[in-house]
Amino acid sequence: MQVARTPRLILRQLTAADASFILVLLNSQGFIENIGDKGVRTLAQARSYITDGPMKSYAEHGFGLYAVVLANNGFCIGICGLIKRPQLNDVDIGYALLPQYWGQGYTFEAAKASLDLGKRLGIQRIVAIVNRQNGASKALLNKLGLHFEQCLQLSPNDTPVELFG
Numbered sequence: 586m587q588v589a590r591t592p593r594l595i596l597r598q599l600t601a602a603d604a605s606f607i608l609v610l611l612n613s614q615g616f617i618e619n620i621g622d623k624g625v626r627t628l629a630q631a632r633s634y635i636t637d638g639p640m641k642s643y644a645e646h647g648f649g650l651y652a653v654v655l656a657n658n659g660f661c662i663g664i665c666g667l668i669k670r671p672q673l674n675d676v677d678i679g680y681a682l683l684p685q686y687w688g689q690g691y692t693f694e695a696a697k698a699s700l701d702l703g704k705r706l707g708i709q710r711i712v713a714i715v716n717r718q719n720g721a722s723k724a725l726l727n728k729l730g731l732h733f734e735q736c737l738q739l740s741p742n743d744t745p746v747e748l749f750g
Contacts, residue, residue: 586598589651589698589699590656591697593655593691594654594655594656594691594694594695594698595653595659596665596695596698596699599635599649604628604635605628608626608630608631609683610663610664610681611625611634614684616681619716642669646669648669648706648708649668650666650667651665651666653665653682662682662683662686662691663681663682663683663695664680665698665699666699666702672739673714675710675711676708676710676711677711678712680695680696687721693729700729712731712748713731713749713750714737715746716747717736717744717746727749731750732749734748735748736748
């Protein structure tokens with residue numbers, strides 16, 4: 586189901602049929618370096634990631650991570666959307682694109698559409714968490730109007746991240 590459209594992109598709900606794409610994305614170097622290794626190594630694990638994560642979030646919260654698809658050819662290039670983490674008081678925005686689509690404005694376009702969707706859903710405050718070394722993501726968040734607020738650690742074993750709001 587399509588949830589947003591921009592001139593170049595469609596954001597739609599992820600389904601189990603997206604498992605092969607998710608498997609590639611979650612194992613891309615950029616994803617592992619900037620977000621973390623989710624341990625998804627098989628199609629079955631990728632399907633579980635989708636059903637236990639985004640699809641569960643759609644049902645529970647009315648939003649989640651969405652497939653970012655090129656409008657001109659239907660090719661899936663990433664994920665972007667809103668996440669309600671138990672460790673955070675606020676909803677946060679998340680995104681990840683295949684490396685070959687970085688630096689072309691797609692992430693900004695998808696993230697802006699996700700923020701607009703959040704406003705339409707009545708979400709008062711949307712934040713972002715980012716790896717401290719991810720300068721490109723920090724610049725993107727600033728461009729979206731979010732600014733550094735604090736460093737935090739989501740769980741005892743996690744690397745500290747920066748919160749933007």
